């Protein structure tokens with residue numbers, strides 16, 4: 001295992017190139033199961049989660065190759081295997097995105113249920129409910145969800161749950177509906193930019209999807225889809241993380257490729273904190289040189305404040321001049337980073353899904369433990385400004401979703417090193 005060692009206190013300055021979006025690339029790769037011809041993808045980030053998805057696809061007969069120019073060429077070669085095994089699904093929950101495409105293209109899907117993870121309970125009831133509405137039969141056997149359908153038929157469905165829409169649930173149902181007979185209408189569809197990117201990809205392959213990016217999505221089924229060349233959108237969560245890196249270090253960063261329009265709620269909150277955010281020539285310009293004001297924020301489905309930036313924003317608000325409040329409405333138990341931030345001198349108190357952040361003057365470096373991807377990012381951000389040395393153990397969490405984070409941070413002046421971890 002590896003860890004990150006950070007010496008806090010450097011002011012970040014310079015340019016960061018934002019990578020392709022993990023959460024757009026993963027369902028798009030799963031959607032390749034549907035395609036008759038070769039798919040050429042640009043801007044697919046080289047991440048542990050992407051490599052896990054490519055391994056799963058390979059076992060499902062979908063071959064891929066990275067070319068010298070960085071493009072990823074994907075092609076279906078064998079349609080026999082329909083089983084996503086627990087060994088891979090338990091490693092990466094987004095593996096569940098193969099369920100819809102397998103069912104639609106191969107008439108059956110056997111997908112191990114992912115179970116919970118460090119951010120809380122992660123059900124897939126909405127995925128299965130949506131696929132059943134299209135005509136699938138489902139059965140849970142030995143921890144695997146088995147779905148079968150001779151034919152899928154378009155229908156109208158409501159896909160909202162207790163916590164709002166489901167991102168990968170919408171992706172699964174949309175991918176299956178592409179090859180269903182007739183029209184499918186999904187009410188309460190997820191509106192995240194990653195869903196829009198998936199729909200754009202599918203349409204470029206010959207699907208007929210409209211209304212993506214709104215809560216009412218309409219999919220007119222086609223008999224087959226071909227392949228296409230597609231460029232994955234930039235990662236809005238990586239962009240937001242680097243915005244906070246600039247803010248927490250009183251720095252100045254240009255985030256090339258970052259899209260302001262995907263981060264409206266985040267920009268609104270960060271500006272209230274006192275961070276300067278402008279549209280730059282090639283992306284977003286972020287700077288901060290003032291004291292940080294406290295804010296209140298609630299995580300919500302898009303276009304609300306993303307849960308995937310909750311932990312990182314909490315790290316920033318630890319240093320605000322006053323009391324802030326964060327309400328987590330998507331994953332009410334996604335707070336494992338709190339205890340670690342408190343070890344670094346933060347003053348955080350939790351009441352159910354709400355955290356009260358009493359701002360402190362400074363954080364102090366400490367050995368801390370990463371628990372999940374975004375929590376690790378928060379600990380790295382805290383380490384950038386903490387006095388002294390911070391060691392973030394279990395670096396593999398960050399490698400799941402941030403491409404070469406230590407290289408990107410070092411290039412703009414951070415003192416961060418990846419070291420082997422002794423148990």
Ligand code: EPU
Nearest residue numbers: 023094123124125126127161163165166167168169330373
């Ligand atoms: N939910 C249900 N029933 C379901 C599915 C979801 O009640 O059948 C609930 C969840 O428990 C949660 C809410 O609905 O309270 C939203 O969950 P959603 O299904 O949208 O999450 P997801 O699709 O499993 C994706 C991202 C997550 C991100 C969430 C929320 C991918 C691969 N993953 O997960 O990303 O946090 O949406 O925006 O797109 C990450 O990148 O670190 C990450 C965890």
